[in-house]
Amino acid sequence: MELKEDINIQNVAMSIFDRKMEMDEPIEPKDHMPDGYRKHLIRQMSQHAHSEVIGMQPEGNWITRAPSLRAKQILLAKIQDECGHGLYLYSATETLGISRAEMIAQLHSGKAKYSNIFNYPALNWADVGAIGWLVDGAAIVNQVSLQRTSYGPYSRAMVRICKEESFHQRQGYEIMTKMMRGTKEQREMAQDAMNRWWWPSLMMFGPHDSDSPHTGDAFKWKIKRQSNDELRAKFIDKTVQQAEVIGLTVPDKELRWNEEKKHYDHGPINWAEFYKVIAGFGPCNNQRMEHHKKIHAEGAWVREAAEAHRAKHQRQ
Amino acid sequence: MATETEFPKWEVFTQIKPGANYIHAGMIHATDKEMALQNARDTYTRRGEGTSIWVVPSHAIVASNPDDKEMFFDPANDKIYRLPTFYVMPEGAKAI
Numbered sequence: 403m404e405l406k407e408d409i410n411i412q413n414v415a416m417s418i419f420d421r422k423m424e425m426d427e428p429i430e431p432k433d434h435m436p437d438g439y440r441k442h443l444i445r446q447m448s449q450h451a452h453s454e455v456i457g458m459q460p461e462g463n464w465i466t467r468a469p470s471l472r473a474k475q476i477l478l479a480k481i482q483d484e485c486g487h488g489l490y491l492y493s494a495t496e497t498l499g500i501s502r503a504e505m506i507a508q509l510h511s512g513k514a515k516y517s518n519i520f521n522y523p524a525l526n527w528a529d530v531g532a533i534g535w536l537v538d539g540a541a542i543v544n545q546v547s548l549q550r551t552s553y554g555p556y557s558r559a560m561v562r563i564c565k566e567e568s569f570h571q572r573q574g575y576e577i578m579t580k581m582m583r584g585t586k587e588q589r590e591m592a593q594d595a596m597n598r599w600w601w602p603s604l605m606m607f608g609p610h611d612s613d614s615p616h617t618g619d620a621f622k623w624k625i626k627r628q629s630n631d632e633l634r635a636k637f638i639d640k641t642v643q644q645a646e647v648i649g650l651t652v653p654d655k656e657l658r659w660n661e662e663k664k665h666y667d668h669g670p671i672n673w674a675e676f677y678k679v680i681a682g683f684g685p686c687n688n689q690r691m692e693h694h695k696k697i698h699a700e701g702a703w704v705r706e707a708a709e710a711h712r713a714k715h716q717r718q
Numbered sequence: 719m720a721t722e723t724e725f726p727k728w729e730v731f732t733q734i735k736p737g738a739n740y741i742h743a744g745m746i747h748a749t750d751k752e753m754a755l756q757n758a759r760d761t762y763t764r765r766g767e768g769t770s771i772w773v774v775p776s777h778a779i780v781a782s783n784p785d786d787k788e789m790f791f792d793p794a795n796d797k798i799y800r801l802p803t804f805y806v807m808p809e810g811a812k813a814i
Contacts, residue, residue, distance in 0.1 A: 418784075433784050482764065489761050493745040496727070502747065503724050559744070566765070708725065712749040 423624060428554035431497040439623050443553055444498050445514070446625065448505045451491035453517035456690050458484050460524040461533060469527060476573050477530065483570065487563050494555035510695055518676065519602050521684030528581055528588075528595035534574015536596075536603040536641065542567050543637045544607065552624035575644060582648040589649075596645070597653040604668070605676045607634040635665040642666055725749050727776035730758040732768040740772055748773075 419434055429435055458481050465481070468474035492502050508514035519537055524530060545567065549560045581592040608614060608630040620626035628636075638657075645652050656669035678684070725747035731740040743762040748754035754773040762768065782790055798804050807814055 430784065432781060479764075486761055486764060489746070490744055496745065501724055562744075705725070708749040708753065709723070715750065 423552065426552075426624070428557060429552055430554045436623075438619060439625075440498050442619055442623065442625060443556065444495060444500050446620075447491055447495040447498075447553075447556055448500070448508065448514050449516060451488050451495060451505065452509050452514055453520065454484050454488035454491060456516045456520045456694065457537075459690055459693060460520060460522070460686075461530060463524055464527065464530050467527070468530075473577075480534070480570050480573060483566050487559075487566070490559040490562055491556075494553075494559045497555045506698065510691070510698075512682075512691075515680070516690075517606060518679045518684065519606050520690060521679050521687045522598070522602055523686050525598075526591060526595070527577070528591040529599070531574050531577030531581065531592065532595035532599040534570050534572075535578055535644070536574070536599045537606070538567060538570040538574060539641060540603045540606045540637050542571055543633050547626075547628045547633060550627050556625075575648075578650065579648050582650065593650060596650050600653050601672065601675075604634055604638070604671055605673075607631075607637070609673065609676075638666045638668060725753075728754040728758070728773045729776050729779055730762055731772040731774070732758075732762055733770040734767060736769050740770075745776060746773075 416434065416436065419429070419436065419439075422429060422433070429439075461477060461481055461484075465474060465477055468477050492505060495505065496502060505514065509516070519540075524533060542564065545560050545564050549557060549564060551557045551560065578592050578596075581588040611629045611631045614630055621629075642652055642657065654669045656667065658667050660667045679687070682688075726749070727745055728748055729745055730743045732743045733740050743758075746754065746757040746761055748757050751773065755771060758771050758773050759768070763771065794800070
């Protein structure tokens, strides 16, 4: 008897979820949701949060070596934003019932991933420009689309992040522009950074729609509104024009405007490289993870001191 | 890795300009009130989005249950005389 009633309650709750999906109403933390929906969101949102945090490393390297005080201030502000974005996303993910400590533990154990792009090194100042322009540019295309995602706290975090992120892309494009107006060596550096970051940036959108393992559920639940290939095309279309304006060459001989599709056609993406980096064999995978673990361990005393301070004041 | 304890959670509300309502901005972790205010400022007002912040321990927030939505909010629907549009005003009356 009791079991039957439980099943009934389950059914009613699920029909509320389905109705909300149909009406395009956002799902909020206390709403009933299928286990798969919750799991999918925890995986995607924690990966997104970890990406923001790990993404501070390639750029953080350049704070002390920025070419001017202005460049240094801007880079500091940008990296502080990335940290903030990680925090918005951790907070939003916590509303799904996972703790922040668990998420960090999953990152350290390798169970949770972060964006592949941050396993590539930032070799020189032109890379800081390329990261802002291309990597943040690609992230923005994805995040603009995610503003309409079905989970309320995720959507709200995306709105906030998108507002802040466009300065990131502009500062990167400004660095590239300055270098392209500079000496021959500077132009070569900018082109070299473009050559190294272009393809990994295209990979940020994930596998082609035909080989994307999570796409079906993500669309059904309106977590994702546009496919990997649609978003990638959007990014290519606007970035090619920006490259042309400052005289950079997109390192793809097969890149051509397709009048029929109203998009650029591009050459084949090296998916073998993509899967190799995901599997842990990118240029900086170990370095990124070891650094995060080291800093987390070194900060333990600060957390303990804060707890001790609170305990002391509670006793008084 | 040993499981770590976490700092308590606080909900953050910011007032965008003087006189405006406080709006929920998000959540932060902190051990005490002072740290909660500082973390809220660093996390949610980096571009001067706030003139004032409230932080409230998350456990102190009581939220209505989505399942009770109808029971909880519907009774207002049959009291439309609470709205000014319910009343018929004589023609010619101004500024009312």
